[in-house]
Amino acid sequence: MASQLLPTSSETPRSHRPPPRPRKTAYPALTRTASSAINNVRTDAMSVWLADKIIVTVSQNGRLAQWFHVPLNVSQPSNPLRPHTTVVIPDDLDNGEDTQAMLPLSHLTPTTLLGGGCSEREAVGQLYAAQLASAIRMRDVDETRTVVLGLGLEKGSWGESGMGGIERNVFFEVMELLGKVL
Numbered sequence: 001m002a003s004q005l006l007p008t009s010s011e012t013p014r015s016h017r018p019p020p021r022p023r024k025t026a027y028p029a030l031t032r033t034a035s036s037a038i039n040n041v042r043t044d045a046m047s048v049w050l051a052d053k054i055i056v057t058v059s060q061n062g063r064l065a066q067w068f069h070v071p072l073n074v075s076q077p078s079n080p081l082r083p084h085t086t087v088v089i090p091d092d093l094d095n096g097e098d099t100q101a102m103l104p105l106s107h108l109t110p111t112t113l114l115g116g117g118c119s120e121r122e123a124v125g126q127l128y129a130a131q132l133a134s135a136i137r138m139r140d141v142d143e144t145r146t147v148v149l150g151l152g153l154e155k156g157s158w159g160e161s162g163m164g165g166i167e168r169n170v171f172f173e174v175m176e177l178l179g180k181v182l
Contacts, residue, residue, distance in 0.1 A: 034180035038173045041154055047181040055148045056132060056181060058174060063152035066125045067113040070133035073144040074107055105134040113148075125151050127171075132178055139182065 030049040035042060041060045048055045057064060110129035112122055133147040153174070 032181040034177055036177045039170055043177060045177045045181045053146050053148055054136060056178065057150035059152040060154045064150045066115040066151045068110045068125055068129035068149045069113055070108050070110045070129050070147045072133060072137055072147060105137060108133045131175055135182060
């Protein structure tokens with residue numbers, strides 16, 4: 001009986017297995033959580049994979065100030081991984097890598113549901129929502145559920161920069177945290 005609990009040499013130990021893919025059943029809903037310090041503030045992320053929606057929250061100090069949604073069941077270009085658009089990347093953001101691969105998919109349109117605040121915060125929130133939806137869609141091109149993002153970053157996490165009011169490192173740290181709950 002004890003041998004059934006230990007992996008055999010042909011089995012992969014549990015710590016080395018990839019995380020389970022979200023199931024498309026209503027219950028129990030797959031939930032993932034992760035935490036990180038962003039700008040020295042504890043930041044919590046959570047995802048809930050429901051039958052019709054994927055709900056993701058990013059919160060600092062329990063705050064949720066904005067909500068966005070991005071439908072994934074919209075018509076898309078023939079190759080969703082390479083949109084047919086030309087984008088000029090500013091020199092301060094271009095680090096020689098394939099920066100177009102980092103851009104959100106052009107056919108995904110985030111919409112603010114609640115808590116827009118100023119237009120700058122709303123634009124940054126929509127950028128997070130579009131990036132999140134793109135990451136989900138790139139992982140599974142057949143995904144059609146609506147992505148709902150709850151965002152609650154403290155004012156100090158927005159910073160002063162040329163990216164519409166958010167510091168580049170904060171943006172990438174938040175996106176890395178979101179990647180942990182996908």
